[in-house]
Amino acid sequence: MQNFALQRQVNQFRRIFQDPVLAIALLGVSLFVFILILLPLFSVIGESLSPKNAPLFQRYLTEPIYQNIILNTLVLGVLTAAVSTAVGFLFAFVQVKLDVPFKRLMHILALIPIISPPFAVATAIIVLFGRNGVITRGVFGVRFDIYGLFGLTLALSLSLFTVAYLTLRGMMQALDPALDEAATNLGAGKWRVFRTVTLPMLLPGIASAFLLVFVEAIADLGNPLVLGGNFEVLATRIYISIIGLYDTSSAAVFSLILLVPSLLVFILQNYIISRSNVVSVTGKPSGTPQYIHAPLVRWTLFGLCMAICLLIALIYGTIVLGAFVEVLGVNNNFTLRHFDFVLNGLGSKAMWDTTRLSIISTPVAGLLGMLIAFLVVRKEFFGRAALDFATMLGIAVPGTIIGIGFLLVFNTPTVWELPFFGPVTVLPKLTGGQAMFGGALAIVIVYVIRSVPTALRAGVAALTQIDPAIEEASVSLGADNARTFRRITLPLIRPALLASLIFAFARSMTTISAIVFLTTPQTRIMTQQILNEVENVRYGNAFAYCVILILIVLTAIGVLYLGVGSTTGAERAFQGGAR
Amino acid sequence: MNEGQTVRLRLDHLTKIFPQRGGKGNVVAVDDVTLDIYSGEFITLLGPSGCGKTTTLRLIAGFELPNQGQILLEGQDITHQPPNKRDMALVFQNYALFPHLTVYRNVAYGLETRGLPARTIRERVGEVLALVGLEGLEDRRPNQLSGGQQQRVALARCLVMQPRILLFDEPLSNLDAKLRVQMRSEIHALQRRLHITSIYVTHDQTEAMALSDRIVVMNGGRIEQVGSPPEIYRCPSTRFVADFIGRANFLPIELTARQGETAAFHLLGQSLRAPLPASGAENLVAMLRPEALMLRDDPDLPQVQIIQTMYLGSEVEYVVQHEDQRLIVVEHDPRNRRIFAEGERAGVTFVPEAVHLLGDGA
Ligand SMILES: Nc1ncnc2c1ncn2[C@@H]1O[C@H](COP(=O)(O)OP(=O)(O)O)[C@@H](O)[C@H]1O
Numbered sequence A: 001m002q003n004f005a006l007q008r009q010v011n012q013f014r015r016i017f018q019d020p021v022l023a024i025a026l027l028g029v030s031l032f033v034f035i036l037i038l039l040p041l042f043s044v045i046g047e048s049l050s051p052k053n054a055p056l057f058q059r060y061l062t063e064p065i066y067q068n069i070i071l072n073t074l075v076l077g078v079l080t081a082a083v084s085t086a087v088g089f090l091f092a093f094v095q096v097k098l099d100v101p102f103k104r105l106m107h108i109l110a111l112i113p114i115i116s117p118p119f120a121v122a123t124a125i126i127v128l129f130g131r132n133g134v135i136t137r138g139v140f141g142v143r144f145d146i147y148g149l150f151g152l153t154l155a156l157s158l159s160l161f162t163v164a165y166l167t168l169r170g171m172m173q174a175l176d177p178a179l180d181e182a183a184t185n186l187g188a189g190k191w192r193v194f195r196t197v198t199l200p201m202l203l204p205g206i207a208s209a210f211l212l213v214f215v216e217a218i219a220d221l222g223n224p225l226v227l228g229g230n231f232e233v234l235a236t237r238i239y240i241s242i243i244g245l246y247d248t249s250s251a252a253v254f255s256l257i258l259l260v261p262s263l264l265v266f267i268l269q270n271y272i273i274s275r276s277n278v279v280s281v282t283g284k285p286s287g288t289p290q291y292i293h294a295p296l297v298r299w300t301l302f303g304l305c306m307a308i309c310l311l312i313a314l315i316y317g318t319i320v321l322g323a324f325v326e327v328l329g330v331n332n333n334f335t336l337r338h339f340d341f342v343l344n345g346l347g348s349k350a351m352w353d354t355t356r357l358s359i360i361s362t363p364v365a366g367l368l369g370m371l372i373a374f375l376v377v378r379k380e381f382f383g384r385a386a387l388d389f390a391t392m393l394g395i396a397v398p399g400t401i402i403g404i405g406f407l408l409v410f411n412t413p414t415v416w417e418l419p420f421f422g423p424v425t426v427l428p429k430l431t432g433g434q435a436m437f438g439g440a441l442a443i444v445i446v447y448v449i450r451s452v453p454t455a456l457r458a459g460v461a462a463l464t465q466i467d468p469a470i471e472e473a474s475v476s477l478g479a480d481n482a483r484t485f486r487r488i489t490l491p492l493i494r495p496a497l498l499a500s501l502i503f504a505f506a507r508s509m510t511t512i513s514a515i516v517f518l519t520t521p522q523t524r525i526m527t528q529q530i531l532n533e534v535e536n537v538r539y540g541n542a543f544a545y546c547v548i549l550i551l552i553v554l555t556a557i558g559v560l561y562l563g564v565g566s567t568t569g570a571e572r573a574f575q576g577g578a579r
Numbered sequence B: 001m002n003e004g005q006t007v008r009l010r011l012d013h014l015t016k017i018f019p020q021r022g023g024k025g026n027v028v029a030v031d032d033v034t035l036d037i038y039s040g041e042f043i044t045l046l047g048p049s050g051c052g053k054t055t056t057l058r059l060i061a062g063f064e065l066p067n068q069g070q071i072l073l074e075g076q077d078i079t080h081q082p083p084n085k086r087d088m089a090l091v092f093q094n095y096a097l098f099p100h101l102t103v104y105r106n107v108a109y110g111l112e113t114r115g116l117p118a119r120t121i122r123e124r125v126g127e128v129l130a131l132v133g134l135e136g137l138e139d140r141r142p143n144q145l146s147g148g149q150q151q152r153v154a155l156a157r158c159l160v161m162q163p164r165i166l167l168f169d170e171p172l173s174n175l176d177a178k179l180r181v182q183m184r185s186e187i188h189a190l191q192r193r194l195h196i197t198s199i200y201v202t203h204d205q206t207e208a209m210a211l212s213d214r215i216v217v218m219n220g221g222r223i224e225q226v227g228s229p230p231e232i233y234r235c236p237s238t239r240f241v242a243d244f245i246g247r248a249n250f251l252p253i254e255l256t257a258r259q260g261e262t263a264a265f266h267l268l269g270q271s272l273r274a275p276l277p278a279s280g281a282e283n284l285v286a287m288l289r290p291e292a293l294m295l296r297d298d299p300d301l302p303q304v305q306i307i308q309t310m311y312l313g314s315e316v317e318y319v320v321q322h323e324d325q326r327l328i329v330v331e332h333d334p335r336n337r338r339i340f341a342e343g344e345r346a347g348v349t350f351v352p353e354a355v356h357l358l359g360d361g362a
């Protein structure tokens, strides 16, 4: 059996190519990943490593001003990750381990950042706490400088703690309460149980949350643009290199410098998660969760949590209020001027374009994510792990870098000179002037790339909960892969699909870093218009955009709930009682 | 039963190798298995956990591809045919019902896949549901059914396809003991009535004996023996089979002569003859089932010491010490016999026709 491994692969491919639909799906997915994710990424890497850029590397890595930018990025990443993880932990702990009022409200407030556009929080923070801040100046009478590291950490943490919260809440719920019970029965006090049982089990989750937030924080463009002041980070540098200086070379070099920590941390995070089996301790926790009753602990944590909730409420209140008054804090007269601008005026095109493109990208991303999950979990083929990893790059790679990659690959059509056929356009021009569909296609693709990873993870998580024998039963009864996927798999992972669709739509509507280089005069995107309004200190318009954007996302969530359904049908019957 | 029967399925030197889970090296799950399955028969793959039964079944169903060998369905090579194209249906160990579909839709699923007209589907599903006693439950979902009912849906879902071969993977192992016996007899009755060629996997020898026309005993991926239940029980070809099917005592013999295919020997003070094992082994032992041994109050017989006595109503089970060996003796219908107490001595004898010779090493 020397050639056993080879034979196995031959057999695997035989299996896949026996089913044309499966073969086409796999081929399509591979092309998607290769052309739309890997090719742009490799172009950026290739461009940055070209010999003519060696002096740039030299400069950026040795000159203090650039070293400072790199350091700023890392410091911001670490601070944001630390604060976000702490806040996320607090919220998760209160949800899972404390019996206190307003838990539902806290949960909802913690989720708001998912649907909130970039700049919204940052702008509200400026209006509240800036030099002319409603609170800093208006209430306390100080001219506080919110621009810089402090303001950025605040804004980013308020946006990103959700990531940590969701990760940690999931893990805390998955922890088998029987474990806590066992430890308590052995005579350990609650605090000792927490320290010796709960915390060690949660460590991988805490580490993973920290790293996830770090990756997102160092990639963020929107907040540093608005709140950075003199505090420059790599993402803003890349932005200025392209938008201000049309200098692709230095943008590529900065990109690589940003890419290295992003990818390293992303790989480390994956490794930690793959090594820890906390989540899969038991599928269904048995026993009842043990709440912590010590009043001091309980009310201190509750108070902290409520204080943060209040801050969140204050910020989003500011956004809504700011949209309805002339200039919040300066001229508080009611007006619908800002909404008129967005709904009927110059701003309306961006609103429609963005919504339309998000509507197109959402089902593509959701279904593609489920399809890749199905292939990765259920099929055996060479390169399975690579497909999973490459898909995840769509979110692990900072958005600005994906944007530059698209500029590099798709700004000129790729034409192959074929014998007999003559020149054939292999890849059309998707970005810049005269781009296909006015650049809209590129934006839709980027939306999809950025949303598929979440859908993939949701799909994988859902599929691993489903006994593969159920799908095999379908095949055994004569259904091919396509029918099995449509009739059995997809309905069973419907909750994951719904979550993915909601997330995809929200992400598409709110993304900025990846599309900021791709918009054209023909295709306007709301987030970029918001940036425009903020930069021109027309906060009212920006807030109106934010409110409309949030309303659009909320509407979409409602429509998706009704259209897709949040249950598999299996539970519905269960709730129906019977017997 | 082999004569005059047509071969429905032929497994020809099948070998399946898996890479070791989470480690280096390979596992030979199915090792050079060759077997003919006849039309209409109920054949069981029996063996301890991990012996390759499920893998063999999955090779037949097409969920795995063999590393070597061929599978022929009515003479046609289907080794590489995808599972959905094979005219077979598999009843899974944990039923694998579609949890989001009603009983009716579960059973109709395969027919809908075939694109049959709705009326035909309705008729056939109705018939099958009646057959397995599920009328009136059409609109239930699987999680509203008891274990036994779920089992019936799984069966109905396969029966309705009228497959050329019905495959079962330990279908009763999730049921409680009483229900298991009941479903066993239902499956038995159904199969005898419908004459569907069935391949049944189990590790439960009683189940295998009760259901099967023929039993295939497997061990370590290989076939140890194929035969009807009485053949397997009375004349196991190896010690493994003898031990796995029921219980067995192995007694040393004093060989006096070998003549052609029979051997003459002394056993427990008696001289007798029995056929030599086919394997032609050098060292022989005599296999005696516990019920073939008898205890008598007779000082002329070889003496044993009673170690344990268990009264089970329909029988009494003894563990006795004979020289340096422990033996199990079962006396059926003990009403008219004296029951020996623990610590007593008794004479031991046996039914000569029940003696079966085996190679010692095998
Ligand atoms: N997919 C697989 N990958 C690796 N090893 C496997 C796989 N399936 C089965 N095996 C191994 O093959 C052997 C036979 O398994 P199986 O056919 O399931 O046995 P049985 O059904 O008789 O209990 C076992 O050692 C098992 O661990």
Ligand SMILES: [Mg+2]
Binding pocket: B050, B053, B054, B055, B170
């Ligand atoms: Mg098995």
